[in-house]
Amino acid sequence: MYGWRGTILRVDLTREKITKQPLDELVARNFIGGRGFNSKTLFEEVKPGIDPLSPENVLCLAPGPLSGTPLGLTSRLEVSTLSPYSGILGDGNVGGSFATFLKRAGYDQIVITGRASSPKYLWIDDKSVELRDASDLWGKTTWETTDILRERHGKKISVGCIGQAGENLVRAASTIVDKHSSAARGSGAVWGSKNLKAIAVRGSGKVELASPEEFRQLAREDRKFFLKDHLQHEVIAVYGTHIGMMSWWPGYRYFQKYLSGDEIPEPLRPEAWKKYEIGRYACYGCPVGCKDVFRIPTGERAGEAGSGLEFECIACLGTNCGVEDPIAIMEMENLADAYGMDVIALGNAIALAKELYSRGIIAEEDTGGLSLDWEDADSQIELVHQTALREGFGNLIAEGMYSLAKIIGQGAMDLCYHVKGLSRGPHPPGFFALAHAVSTRGADHLRGRSWAYGENDPEAFPELVKKGLVPDVDNDPVGALTISERATTITDAIGRCKGAVNSWVCAVPLVWEHPLWDGLARLLRAATGFEFDATSLEEAGERIYALERAFNVRQGITRKDDRLPQKPEVRETPQGEEERDKHAEMLMEYYRVHGYDPETGIPTRERLERLGLKYVADELEAHGPYPQWDGPSPWPLNKYPHGGKRA
Numbered sequence: 001m002y003g004w005r006g007t008i009l010r011v012d013l014t015r016e017k018i019t020k021q022p023l024d025e026l027v028a029r030n031f032i033g034g035r036g037f038n039s040k041t042l043f044e045e046v047k048p049g050i051d052p053l054s055p056e057n058v059l060c061l062a063p064g065p066l067s068g069t070p071l072g073l074t075s076r077l078e079v080s081t082l083s084p085y086s087g088i089l090g091d092g093n094v095g096g097s098f099a100t101f102l103k104r105a106g107y108d109q110i111v112i113t114g115r116a117s118s119p120k121y122l123w124i125d126d127k128s129v130e131l132r133d134a135s136d137l138w139g140k141t142t143w144e145t146t147d148i149l150r151e152r153h154g155k156k157i158s159v160g161c162i163g164q165a166g167e168n169l170v171r172a173a174s175t176i177v178d179k180h181s182s183a184a185r186g187s188g189a190v191w192g193s194k195n196l197k198a199i200a201v202r203g204s205g206k207v208e209l210a211s212p213e214e215f216r217q218l219a220r221e222d223r224k225f226f227l228k229d230h231l232q233h234e235v236i237a238v239y240g241t242h243i244g245m246m247s248w249w250p251g252y253r254y255f256q257k258y259l260s261g262d263e264i265p266e267p268l269r270p271e272a273w274k275k276y277e278i279g280r281y282a283c284y285g286c287p288v289g290c291k292d293v294f295r296i297p298t299g300e301r302a303g304e305a306g307s308g309l310e311f312e313c314i315a316c317l318g319t320n321c322g323v324e325d326p327i328a329i330m331e332m333e334n335l336a337d338a339y340g341m342d343v344i345a346l347g348n349a350i351a352l353a354k355e356l357y358s359r360g361i362i363a364e365e366d367t368g369g370l371s372l373d374w375e376d377a378d379s380q381i382e383l384v385h386q387t388a389l390r391e392g393f394g395n396l397i398a399e400g401m402y403s404l405a406k407i408i409g410q411g412a413m414d415l416c417y418h419v420k421g422l423s424r425g426p427h428p429p430g431f432f433a434l435a436h437a438v439s440t441r442g443a444d445h446l447r448g449r450s451w452a453y454g455e456n457d458p459e460a461f462p463e464l465v466k467k468g469l470v471p472d473v474d475n476d477p478v479g480a481l482t483i484s485e486r487a488t489t490i491t492d493a494i495g496r497c498k499g500a501v502n503s504w505v506c507a508v509p510l511v512w513e514h515p516l517w518d519g520l521a522r523l524l525r526a527a528t529g530f531e532f533d534a535t536s537l538e539e540a541g542e543r544i545y546a547l548e549r550a551f552n553v554r555q556g557i558t559r560k561d562d563r564l565p566q567k568p569e570v571r572e573t574p575q576g577e578e579e580r581d582k583h584a585e586m587l588m589e590y591y592r593v594h595g596y597d598p599e600t601g602i603p604t605r606e607r608l609e610r611l612g613l614k615y616v617a618d619e620l621e622a623h624g625p626y627p628q629w630d631g632p633s634p635w636p637l638n639k640y641p642h643g644g645k646r647a
Contacts, residue, residue: 004033005108006108011112013115013116013120013195018130018131031544032064032540032544034063034093035062035489037108038061038080039089046058048555058112059112059113059187060080061199062110063077063108064078064492064495065495071222072222072285072286073287073288074099074494074496075100077096077099083185084189085342085422086402086632088420090441092184096180096181096284098201100284101202105125105126105203107124116196120133121134121161121196134198138167139644146178161176162175162191162192162198163341163388165188165341168642168644169192169390169640170189170388170390173188173192173340174336174340176340181308182340185422210528226287233288236499239270242292242310244315246261250318251320252320253321253351253355254351268324273292276296276326283497286497294306294309294330297327312344313343316347317380322373323374345400349404350384353372353393355415356412361408390637390640395637399634401416401421403631407634414568417565418443418565419562419565425565426570429579429580433583435484440551486541489541490540518534546595549603559591602620603616603620605621
């Protein structure tokens with residue numbers, strides 16, 4: 001095959017059996033790769049109602065057809081599973097070198113099932129694949145694990161692994177790639193539940209292209225664009241996502257408000273972070289280099305370097321938790337990477353706990369004497385340690401924001417601003433809130449990528465609207481969201497970095513040509529030899545999204561879960577009712593456009609069959625109705641494993 005390598009790697013941990021399965025060409029054409037392959041596998045192999053931390057869960061890792069090729073910004077890996085954090089589809093998209101090396105080793109997807117009887121790691125050396133003992137790695141951080149495996153197998157490998165948080169089944173545990181890149185949404189706990197510590201890969205093969213010269217020419221044009229584009233070259237390459245502190249409205253003290261640019265504390269502004277920076281780096285083959293390398297100057301971890309400090313860490317573990325000390329934020333970033341935890345989910349759970357503490361719903365006698373005062377950065381750092389190791393009050397934080405509120409009770413759930421277990425805070429009805437409400441992995445900024453819809457490209461985007469290529473977000477928010485969903489879905493499927501979507505039209509090379517998707521279709525034709533066109537790509541994006549919706553339906557998701565989180569002081573007022581009515585109106589239009597039943601939010605048979613998903617419609621009808629979603633059920637806290645030294 002061209003573009004794809006033609007092989008799915010399947011690992012049965014229970015039987016310690018490794019098999020190689022041919023990639024079906026029809027699956028490749030219809031689901032493209034990455035997120036598409038993983039979502040299809042999960043729907044077909046994960047039974048509804050299972051415990052996400054049981055051996056019956058499935059863990060999938062997949063690059064895209066453009067990963068491992070000369071095109072930049074394509075070393076992206078999709079890590080997907082039934083999330084122990086939300087209880088629905090959980091996938092994280094991660095950079096580094098793993099996707100490139102996996103493709104060059106010859107694989108389009110890894111599917112992991114069962115549970116090993118003792119700690120294992122998977123070693124992929126091109127065509128040679130074997131499970132090895134990982135007893136000496138268990139209890140170590142992701143940084144230590146990566147260093148040991150590179151010493152053992154050579155420096156030119158990529159490592160995906162978990163730290164102590166994944167081993168201890170912390171629901172916000174991440175898969176960490178190459179020490180500093182995080183695939184979030186709970187996948188790390190699934191690795192831990194399967195006794196899988198790491199996957200190390202070396203790939204020296206070549207991804208064959210159907211039309212190599214045409215592909216390389218398109219890749220050169222794409223690279224030139226990113227090297228000259230003002231946003232990418234002069235902003236993102238200089239500040240990375242730190243620039244978002246000035247325009248992306250970070251939350252403050254558990255969403256008491258959202259900070260505008262002029263309200264951002266001076267030490268947390270993009271320019272202020274430069275004093276700690278000692279270098280910058282890029283994921284494999286990326287011409288932009290959005291990642292910082294920093295060194296902590298003072299404090300307990302003085303001299304320690306870290307990397308990939310993003311807007312989300314500053315906002316979620318910083319301002320939204322009431323912490324404005326950049327040294328403390330850098331320490332927590334490093335701890336999250338080393339232990340293997342998602343900074344968004346971790347920060348949201350801590351911020352909710354601090355809100356409950358400030359309201360007197362919990363007190364120091366509940367926290368084991370640990371202060372949860374907003375400004376107390378030292379206690380928050382201690383809580384990060386406790387969470388990863390499931391010690392003290394951290395054992396509750398480790399259950400995640402939704403389960404934390406459910407366990408505490410006393411009105412805590414009224415303050416849990418979530419959609420399907422994930423939080424982006426409470427927002428008034430509109431395009432932004434709708435994108436979070438209908439996202440297939442819960443309230444999420446990377447599904448509809450709503451904030452990027454033309455916001456950062458004031459010159460190009462109005463031209464697209466004027467030509468009728470995209471709808472105006474003010475006049476047709478549902479149409480705009482639909483295109484954004486398809487763009488981000490296809491981006492995850494082809495293995496492209498969503499950092500390129502900061503100027504939406506850069507989501508894929510030449511995407512701004514007419515018709516809208518023709519640029520990407522040209523690129524995929526040159527890569528794979530398949531006759532992709534604008535229509536087939538739009539349908540692929542819709543097909544993947546509908547399949548994910550169907551997966552969540554089997555987990556109990558219905559219309560009621562496409563909710564608008566509201567604060568208690570707003571919820572029961574005329575304003576709150578008006579907001580809900582406006583959201584419901586937009587939701588009905590969204591269902592109409594997507595072909596979902598207006599009463600239930602379930603994809604209709606007609607729409608599923610049009611997308612070639614008749615078997616999905618058959619499955620939903622044969623086995624529904626499903627139990628209503630109520631988040632993951634917290635385990636008895638004393639059943640969790642403990643251990644591992646502090647990072």
